Amino acid sequence: MADTTNNLKTTPLDQLHHEYGAKMVPFAGYSMPVQYKAGVLQEHLHTRSQAGLFDVSHMGQARLQGSKAAEALETLVPGDIVGLGAGNMRYTLLTNDKGGIRDDLMVTHCGDSLYIVVNAACKDADFAHMQANLTDAKLEIIEDHALLALQGPKAAEVLARYAPAVRHMVFLTGQALRINDIPCFITRSGYTGEDGYEISIPNKDADAFARLLLSEHEVMPIGLGARDSLRLEAGLCLYGNDIDETTTPVEAALNWTIGKRRRAEGGFPGADVILGQIKDGTARKRVGLIPDGRAPARGGTEIQDLDGAAAGIVTSGGFGPTVDGPIAMGYLRTDLAEPGTRVNLMVRGKAQPAEVVKPPFVKQNYVKD
């Protein structure tokens, strides 16, 4: 679907967004809600205390078919996909030959295929890359399904009213379920640091189901503004800000996404660089930063050491509504990356003292058993 006035694509929930008073903005070629009437602050706090409904239909969904799909995908990502059990889900990275990150993605083993979700801004390039390089597997891009995320401590209770089985799922698992007789694929996952689900639902059924969820008193619609502040508090990377083609998984402190077997065997793009960095370390590392005082330090802010020498750069920064103060992430010289280290953030030409911390900034509330 296309918006005729500005050539932006719209999601199946476009009408709903307008009805709920959303402020629409262009994002990755789509017209998306940045906030609704309640505003970013209330939407953020509501998601952490109740449940928030997010339209993430702009993200790329696909299935990788074939008996060798996992082996094939491992030639493009450093994650252990072959070792992923049926029904399980994993966060991994598409890397380039220099060890940089092409995109981050979620992969779920569905038994007969791998279900993949990639970033909206990268999806065309990602799918072309997979199609060009995965000879042992068939990529089927899913265009006829919307993607909704229901996030927050009340998400399980609310969704279980429509699909009781979701209560028994644990974090990072997925399964096909029927909701009001609509076939959906549901994962217990999300990108807010809260418990919750992502629901892949046919386009034609998405609007009606979103309205059902919004009719539940715990649920409020949440825009991209709060999605960003929620993921920042949860210490999660935003592709294009915190990770990109020039940052490696080791610099980004994402070593945990590289399984033991993959470290031993290699066989993914940039393996020589990445495995070398795991062994020898890197000159810079992604860290969390908590500025003293109240002034937020935004992405692009220079970080200096206490002697005034350049030490790094903020990649994501702003105000954390749950933290009730400014928080940031950025790349910092490794000798300064130890939690507790003091640095200065150069906000509007003035040095603002800050402390290095290990993200997340809030407790993650995932349901693991």
Next chain:
Amino acid sequence: MSVKYTKDHEWIRLDGDVATVGITNYAQEQLGDVVFVEVPEAGTQFDAGAEAAVVESVKAASEVYAPLTGEIVEGNQALADDPSLVNSDPEGAGWFFKIKPDDLSQMDEMLDDIAYRALLVDLG
């Protein structure tokens, strides 16, 4: 006592020889929830159009410009403790600073109430 406006959505209220400056209701609606405000210190000198204060919402930072050339008499310290005053009372308790203009005739170039409302109509 007259209130004037700028195209940058600031209001200026002249009281004797001191002008109080803030942002309009339209501006606070566009910004969203304000979480941080930095106001200038008394005694600071600004040229008209210079960056005098900073206002940040959850999402983004914006500048507030000195609408008049002059010296700051007072910054609104209440905004440091409660930046949300900018949202709840933008044209009252959410004022940013008071400035003593060098040349009061600069006020003449500003928009009056009717002209500012016409600007908002144009912005839809």
